[in-house]
Amino acid sequence: MQSTSPDVERPALPAVVRRFHEALPPDLVITDPQQLRTYECDGLTSHRVVPAVVVLPETAEQVQQVVRICAEHRVPFVARGSGTGLSGGALPHADGVLLVTSKMRRILEIDLANERAVVEPGVINLDVTRAVAAQGYYFAPDPSSQQVCSVGGNVAENSGGAHCLKYGFTTNHILGLEVVTPDGEIVQLGGPAREAPGYDLLGAFIGSEGTLGVVTKITVRLLRKPEAVQTLLAGFASTDEAGAAVSAIIADGVTPAAIEMMDALAIEAAEQAVQCGYPPGAGAVLVVELDGPAAEVEHTFAEVKRHCREHGAFEIRVAADDHDRAMIWKGRKSAFAAVGRISPDYIVQDGVIPRTALPEVLGRIARLSAETGVRVANVFHAGDGNLHPLVLFDDAEPGAGERAEAVSGAILDLCIEHGGSITGEHGVGADKVKYMGRMFTADDLDTMQRVRCAFDPVGICNPGKIFPTPRLCGEVPGPRRGVHPLTEAGLADQF
């Protein structure tokens, strides 16, 4: 799965390790094979590569030293936060350095008056909220892994979460970054002010999956906790009915904090795993959460209930308190893991379609499943059309993995066909490089590669990720440099 940068020199590794030992305290450099093995994969466990060396820098200056040493020796490096990513974005390089940020866990500054905080990249997502919750603030991005994932990883993958329908992705909550570029410069992207002049490289860096540098400081936006939150669980006979209710809610101008949908198979799995008590016999459930000023939530919640009822909800359960709310969410949040109860193996897919294409695409997935005999459980952020089909298989059965892989790929093709995307929030990483060519033209990809080469011409920064045809930057077709008018006739057919 992984491509080796042709420019990389394996013999440089012993020299690099020697330099690391000179630059860093001994316990921050790991070369013991047994210990290295614990870093062989991230959340995409189907891909495993043991790194040549692991470093655990504690400061931005140490990150800079590590990157400079790698740059001098042309040794590839991969940054890793908590390793919870689902696309293999932090998959190590066999001939390279894994730069783990888990020792960079300081919250450096909290400025509530201006609603922002500065944190190091290894800080756990939920710890940001914990640090400001008593004062009534929180950090909005809430991936399911928020108890363990790092803010640096959220930045790399532009992580979403159940509430990004209303609050947006990580990119909407980052004000500025300090970054070590692949050649070892420390630069500032964005800044404390809401808008900065020049190019928005902050936005380009966020979601670049660790290919443009290593983040060392993050200025995050803090939000006031909403005055009121209301959550309901609605049971429908089918995903079509539930989908129609979603469309009606959105068309009414309501933006819930979250609208999540689960289909019958996903409900079954969650029920077996955590006994969440979802409505028996439901072909689909919706979890709808509203937040905001109490007066707004109360009014809008009534509207949401009406739309659910009008579109066939046979049971609507409203969370009376935080415990109820937690139980409703428990079923949804445990769905991925729960699928392990009903199938020995599964692929977590992640794709996006326009919300209006939901019924059509779900119908096509059901047919695909019926035709191939591969079971698919659907869990998704229905409000913004972000599907998470779970494709079930048993690896012990010959050919089952390949069939599941084929169905999983066919679902991405459906997303592309409907004008959507091959990933909503998990990223391309090592897993989806092969699909990039289906979504983008060669010119589109070359434009991205040129930017990558502007940051990393040698190709040492997380090589083999995102792009389907990794190659030396000299091979990326550069912008045409034009020709002298006198010779233009002879070259005209190049244009």
Add this chain to the structure above:
Amino acid sequence: MQSTSPDVERPALPAVVRRFHEALPPDLVITDPQQLRTYECDGLTSHRVVPAVVVLPETAEQVQQVVRICAEHRVPFVARGSGTGLSGGALPHADGVLLVTSKMRRILEIDLANERAVVEPGVINLDVTRAVAAQGYYFAPDPSSQQVCSVGGNVAENSGGAHCLKYGFTTNHILGLEVVTPDGEIVQLGGPAREAPGYDLLGAFIGSEGTLGVVTKITVRLLRKPEAVQTLLAGFASTDEAGAAVSAIIADGVTPAAIEMMDALAIEAAEQAVQCGYPPGAGAVLVVELDGPAAEVEHTFAEVKRHCREHGAFEIRVAADDHDRAMIWKGRKSAFAAVGRISPDYIVQDGVIPRTALPEVLGRIARLSAETGVRVANVFHAGDGNLHPLVLFDDAEPGAGERAEAVSGAILDLCIEHGGSITGEHGVGADKVKYMGRMFTADDLDTMQRVRCAFDPVGICNPGKIFPTPRLCGEVPGPRRGVHPLTEAGLADQF
């Protein structure tokens, strides 16, 4: 003010004009000096340059042809929408082509179910809203110039407006772009889905002030019109009191659609110009607008009134209907032009500070004004700390322009000193290149220049804008390519 790209060949111009005549209908190519003069400036009228030739393409393919011809002949080009920009971003190049998009005014697609539309770059901002208003939708970015400015120009400058406190800048309302790159490729950035894989070059392109290519199609996000809108005008004795009210409102967790402040001199100017009937004797007024579900607005509006009263508002006027609301906004929206009534000349400044620094910075501006005798009227988006000081002078008085320029620059220094920005929404353009070095380190600027060079290595796409030291891309310090381990000792001090 303008720098000539050293790589540009003036003798190529006649050949370029000949090629334009071959490629485009005759009325789309302007070379008549009289007609060319009408394009000599945008909204920054202190900077004027007559372009060598103007083209008015009608389609993306014609834009591509124009750009390819420029690229082949290494002739610089500048794209221009309606020419309302205030930083000279569309200032022409004397030896170059001005590519005007005013004939690209088609709304190509409206998809209300998915809340989006596809428009050409010359479409007037307000015409997007007009096309969908009957169905209850609107396009949120609302620069003061929205009756004449183009969506393409909004994309180039990442335009804001009074309501970006709640709704964000143009970048928050663009889903995808079709762009002609400086070498004449047509590429897609972003797309209809909310999140796309790969780098967020959509975000980097938006606000790049025409230096990365020419936009030819724009997929915009449409919002549902809010159920209710409430607007109030509050009079305070001083900007300090008004500022304290703003802080109290925000600290309470309220996000108004807009909070605008005007000081005494700005009020005086507006009053003379449009008789808006603002409270007599006020040292500052706030315009606060709330929108959303009626229940929310009603509840929150009461809170806002309370905060205003508690912080010294001596008069609060609530708009009873759309006419009243229009009158309240009329004073604010006409403020820039109105200043012309009280001063023959003025500079519209645009800077950002953290909201909490408002009292301190306004105090410093007042002192600066007292010390220099240069009058400054302050109009600003108080909610997000975006100042628009209007620096008044009389060009007939010797040295007055220079003194005003000095005060205007000193205000930007204040913004930088307080952790803000040298532009909130007007851009750097030709006007503020000289301030970029005060806000960014050389490494920060080089990182941006590398991206520019990735798109435009010859430097023909809106050269002389944004960057303080325009130079050939070969001169931008590239990322260090590392050295062979054997030679590292000799080069170590470079790192």
